[in-house]
Amino acid sequence: MLQIQNEQQILNDVRTMIAGIIGQDVDLNDQEIALDTSFNRDLELESIEFVVLSEQLQNRYGKDIDFAGWLASKELQDIINLRVGDVVRFIEQCH
Numbered sequence: 013m014l015q016i017q018n019e020q021q022i023l024n025d026v027r028t029m030i031a032g033i034i035g036q037d038v039d040l041n042d043q044e045i046a047l048d049t050s051f052n053r054d055l056e057l058e059s060i061e062f063v064v065l066s067e068q069l070q071n072r073y074g075k076d077i078d079f080a081g082w083l084a085s086k087e088l089q090d091i092i093n094l095r096v097g098d099v100v101r102f103i104e105q106c107h
Contacts, residue, residue: 022100023047029068030096033061047097069103076106 027045034055051057057065066079082102083091 019100019104022103023096025072026069026096026099026103029065029072030055030057033057033064033068045096047095047100049096051094051096052092065099069099073103073106077103078106 023046030045034057045055049055051062062083063080066083069077069079079099079102083094086094
């Protein structure tokens with residue numbers, strides 16, 4: 013399992029994952045992925061893309077990252093309003 017050093021490192025990892033997942037559909041050169049980037053409004057991530065992100069997070073950070081379980085525990089409105097920073101903080105809390 014990879015040891016996490018800081019928020020910026022996690023953000024860079026998540027950015028890379030997102031770019032790999034949606035890079036075909038969204039021109040990331042026109043859009044900076046930051047902590048306040050919305051998965052719904054800004055990135056228009058679909059549910060299957062969240063599944064892929066969940067798998068990539070577990071592959072990168074280990075079994076302690078239950079992203080799918082974390083999402084399942086949230087209310088629909090919270091998922092709709094989910095931001096990249098929420099995922100970064102979740103990863104930080106798991107380690």
